[in-house]
Amino acid sequence: MGYRFTDLTAACQDDWRAYIEHDFVRALGNGTLAEDAFRHYLQQDYLFLIHFARAYALAAYKSRTLADLRQAHEGLKAIVDVELGLHVGYCREWGISEEELARLPEARATMAYTRYVLDTGNRGDLLDLHVALAPCLIGYGEIANWLNGRPDTVRGDANPYDAWIGMYEGDEFQGAMRAELEWLDARLADVTPTRLKELTDVFRDATRLEIDFWQMGLDRSL
Structure with missing residues (x-):
């Protein structure tokens, strides 16, 4: 039997739980999170989405099949044509204008995670890129x-x-999360133990950078 996504989370269990159950997440669920911490997170998440779109463009470049190319194209369109607009509208409800978003400096945690994802995708293959994105794509669904x-x-x-x-x-x-899990499970089923170790390292690094992203929100740091 081949490997599955759960083999990555099992190998990185401490970091994965620290990400899913972070103090930022707990306070958000309790409704006790400081509003300025949430605003700071929202602003940086806007910048993250822009780089997330770039990652999908990279995924299109890395695709070797028409199915993977279509998946990357749909992901890019969803972010650029839908999600960024929704995020801008949600930020507006929190008193953050689109003009403010356009002038934002990137926090170090934002730069670290997004550039790590893009660098991983550039030096690796499509599976490397998806694994680097998994803490966001799958993690947010698991957090909810x-x-x-x-x-x-x-x-x-x-x-x-x-x-x-x-x-x-x-x-x-949740549907997008399940589709991503199916994609990852299908490809992880064919990897060798050595390759799984490489992907586990990518997943662990990306998860730790997501932890830093939550902490950045709590600390209001740049």
């Missing part, structure tokens, strides 16, 4: 599910961050 399983999570109008949880628990994102 984890929050919904916690008795301390506050939902509805009592939590100003309820809409954020709603985005990632929704059918669209």
Whole structure:
């Protein structure tokens, strides 16, 4: 039997749990996260999405099959044509204008993670790139599910961050997460133990950089 995505999370269990259950995430679920910390995160997440779109463009370049090329194209279109617009609108609700977003300096945590993803994709293959993106693509869906399983999570109008949880628990994102898991499982099934070790290192590094991204939000750091 071949490997699966769960082999990556099992090998990086401590880092994976530290990411999924980070203090930023807990406070977001409890509704106790400081609003300026959330605004800082939202602003940097806008910059992250731009680089995320670049990663999909790189995925298109790295694709060897028409199916993978179409997947990359759809991902790029979804971010550029839909997600960035929705994010700008959501930021506006939090008092952050599009003009402010356009002038933002990148935080070091934003630069570190996004450039790591792009560098990994450039020096590796399409699977390397997908594994580097997995903490975001799959992690956010798992975070929403984890929050919904916690008795301390506050939902509805009592939590100003309820809409954020709603985005990632929704059918669209959960469906995209399942599709990505299927893609990864199909390709991990064919890798050797040596190759799995390489991919585990990529996954661990990317997860740690996602932890730093949460911490950046808490610290309001640049």
